[in-house]
Amino acid sequence: MGHRKHNAPRHGSLAYLPRQRATHPAARIRYWPKIDADTPKLLGFAGYKAGMTYVFSIEDRKRSPNFGKEVMKAATVLETPPIVVCGIRTYTHTPYGLEQLTECWTKTPPENLNRAMVLPENFDTDAMLQKLEEKLENTTTVRAIVATQPSQAIAKKKPEVFEIEIGGGTIPEQLEYAKSLLGKMVSAEEIFKSGQYTDLAAITTGKGWQGPVKRWGVTKLQAKGRKTKRGIATLGPWNPHHLMYSVARAGQMGYHQRIEYNNRILKMGKDANEVNVKGGFIRYGNVKSPYVVIEGSVAGTEKRMVKIRVPARPPTQVAEEPPHVTYVSLESPQGK
Numbered sequence: 157m158g159h160r161k162h163n164a165p166r167h168g169s170l171a172y173l174p175r176q177r178a179t180h181p182a183a184r185i186r187y188w189p190k191i192d193a194d195t196p197k198l199l200g201f202a203g204y205k206a207g208m209t210y211v212f213s214i215e216d217r218k219r220s221p222n223f224g225k226e227v228m229k230a231a232t233v234l235e236t237p238p239i240v241v242c243g244i245r246t247y248t249h250t251p252y253g254l255e256q257l258t259e260c261w262t263k264t265p266p267e268n269l270n271r272a273m274v275l276p277e278n279f280d281t282d283a284m285l286q287k288l289e290e291k292l293e294n295t296t297t298v299r300a301i302v303a304t305q306p307s308q309a310i311a312k313k314k315p316e317v318f319e320i321e322i323g324g325g326t327i328p329e330q331l332e333y334a335k336s337l338l339g340k341m342v343s344a345e346e347i348f349k350s351g352q353y354t355d356l357a358a359i360t361t362g363k364g365w366q367g368p369v370k371r372w373g374v375t376k377l378q379a380k381g382r383k384t385k386r387g388i389a390t391l392g393p394w395n396p397h398h399l400m401y402s403v404a405r406a407g408q409m410g411y412h413q414r415i416e417y418n419n420r421i422l423k424m425g426k427d428a429n430e431v432n433v434k435g436g437f438i439r440y441g442n443v444k445s446p447y448v449v450i451e452g453s454v455a456g457t458e459k460r461m462v463k464i465r466v467p468a469r470p471p472t473q474v475a476e477e478p479p480h481v482t483y484v485s486l487e488s489p490q491g492k
Contacts, residue, residue: 193324
């Protein structure tokens with residue numbers, strides 16, 4: 157009678173080990189997909205999570221039982237102020253991965269860029285552009301160095317500086333496209349459109365040190381058992397004589413980097429009054445700059461930066477027309 161008569165697979169996924177805190181509150185995109193486009197374009201953007209609401213839209217998935225009907229969907233509002241293209245960086249492909257060739261910076265970087273890095277007195281942009289042309293034959297990847305403008309969305313002055321790859325077209329066309337953007341601002345509407353699927357990379361909400369019941373979802377022990385109730389029954393077998401990594405243990409939960417695939421853009425716009433709820437979003441306030449409404453939830457807390465990327469594995473069946481949003485709830489989530 158000591159054995160269990162039902163199947164009991166292990167609790168929790170081991171796919172994300174080690175579950176430790178992320179090194180930076182901004183997510184890192186390690187892969188940029190290849191797109192089939194004649195003209196070059198940026199493959200990503202960045203926004204700040206404002207909060208959640210709900211929308212009514214006409215279901216446009218043909219295989220859905222609610223096709224053609226008005227349905228309610230949860231949605232997340234991301235504030236997407238324009239980003240500034242500060243520089244260009246080129247890479248070459250080697251047996252050990254990408255190796256940087258050279259880079260070029262704009263003559264007039266944003267005023268707040270010195271909060272993120274130490275800047276020289278001036279950039280010799282013309283000489284750096286000439287180096288880009290000289291090493292064009294060995295160039296396999298062109299990326300834009302961009303800086304966010306958080307002061308247009310949240311109470312923050314220090315910008316986030318990161319790279320966005322340029323896809324589509326040939327390498328010379330990508331370089332010319334990057335030159336045309338150098339020192340200019342780029343909006344989200346120039347990269348994405350309503351109805352498009354995107355990948356979202358973010359740092360999840362941190363929950364601190366948690367036990368195995370909450371962290372791994374293991375079953376609580378019987379009420380009359382010895383010692384703990386919210387622990388595990390055994391640390392493992394006698395052999396091997398060590399604690400295996402697969403045993404559920406207490407530890408850090410949350411504040412991990414995650415990327416979610418194929419999140420659909422329901423709505424984009426510049427008039428923030430179209431999405432601002434009464435009294436403002438909790439722990440965020442009102443949206444002031446352009447916005448993007450994403451279907452479903454988005455990882456992370458309010459005011460945390462979320463990176464938006466062109467989908468790496470888009471769905472095979474995508475509606476040709478953008479979704480028809482009939483109503484966006486502006487009611488206060490606090491019920492006031």
